[in-house]
Amino acid sequence: MSRFVIIGAGAIGSFLSTRLHDAGHEVLLIARGARLEALRNMGVLLSEGGAERQVRVPVSAACDPATPPDHAILATKTFQIESALALLEPLRGSRFTLLTVQNGVEAPGIAQAALPRAVVLGARMHGFFELEDGIVRHTGVPATLLAGPVADHATDPAAGQASANLAGDLIAAGVPTTLTGDMRPALWDKFLMAATIGAVAPAFGLKVGQVLSHPQASALLREAMAEVERIATALGIELPPDCIDEKLDFIGRFPPDVTSSLQRNLEAGRPSEFVHLSGAIPRFARQADLPCPATDEILARLRARGLQPD
Template sequence: MSLRYVIVGAGGVGGSVAAFLGMAGRDVTLIARGSHLDAMKENGLIFVRDGGEQAIPAVKALSSEEYLTRRETPDVIFLCTKSYSVKEVAPFIRQAAGKSTLVISLLNGIAAAEQIRELLPGVKVADGLIYIFARKDGDGRIYLSGDRMHIYFGTEDPEVSREKLETIQKECTVPGMKATLSEDIQKEVLRKFSLVGSMAVTALVYHCPMGLLMKPGEERDFYREAIGEVVALGEKMGIHYEEDLIERNLTILDRSRPEDTTSLQRDVEAGGPCETDAFILRPIRLGERCGVDMKCWKRAANAHVR
């Protein structure tokens, strides 16, 4: 029998994870609200990919209040909100989680799970990340771009059994989505941040889409410098990479669509809440703690303040 999965955050990440688990027959509930929830209750979760769209009726869409009235205890909670929403959803997670529930963070930025543990003392929390290009495409609709969707997760908590971790990896590796139980999850988190975090600060400083980073110039040089600062931060943290992350990330960047923008950039331009702390301020603080001058991040912070 499948583990019970609850997905908190019904945007591009959470909706896509829920869709793939639902299509694979897993027991999955997607926590949502407002008109987005109403649309999914009426039509099911509509999952849109380049090959077309389909409804995923196996995904149960509920509000947090509705879920709590069911008095069910999830085995796994995937936290897929924006980092600035964690405080808002923490009370729900605290009430929903049982003694054996594992919360897996798929938040942006670095040290995200550390923030969650501070808000949820006594709840088991695993670090994680996801490689994905997806977005909410209207009420009840999730659009996934491309075919690269990969979850990494891991924890050193001795109270979380190896059997459970391996079961999660097995059940979340389904057609269209891969899950990897990492023996060094901090290394994987920093590897991803060197890619997307560096993209985010570069786009914020230069107010540009990915196209300008894909050709020689000041923007691409800045992106390379930003990656180098993350690598230096990792060295101070005892994290070493055998591969050249600058060349790796440039190769991935060059496969992007020129018109692509980052989520941080879009949020800043929209004038609403944004993940400034996760993408910019937290790396600066960590750099100060480790003795690394995060010059690119400081420049992004100044650009954001202006």
């Protein structure tokens, strides 16, 4: 059995901790504040398939440098990544596999810079998870993971074996996991939608599910997606040729009242993933030496509506 440290006790971190704990692995779930106290008192409350259960996963506010993990999972929001990595600082001298499951495309690089000895894998998790009233709810499709390196570890045999060991542990714990040799296209493919629709909707005062029925918002969304696709290409990332149409078709099936977490946080004035999603597009455009007028218009519309992203 393997030793896991999971940083972040939100919906995904808590869900993965229960699966790995149930499979017999040694799991330490790192949490803070009220969430830590709730977990100490009640354990993880998990709702799946209409049934609710309580899982007593070991929890702590900090890692134990005396017992380094075989694998760590970084399961916080992107705007919490620096503070999450600080919790792993005591393990900086250890070599372990680190899985990042954040939105955006920058988390693996940030993690690798902070923990140079770690084998860092980016990941894209499929499934619907939410933490509401202290209960982790997993609904809809079964959870699956796509994971892989974004740097030179792709050619490191030892790193490849470590990645395979992590994938095997997750699969055995009921989280089907597929490894890819280069995770960047999948991360950018998800980024293309999350970074655009999450800002276009609030820029027009619409729900995400209403954007495609609004001609101006719909056109601007497509233009912004095309900008992201061009930026990715210029940075050496090859996206599927039909990625924009596929994303628009997916959005078109949303109920009219659907919103994104980015939109909800922007409109409520809460900390958000804006800097690593919509706000990252101009930064990447400068790296690629490309303009991004559609994104610039979206950001201007957000400011005009009094939404000042962090």
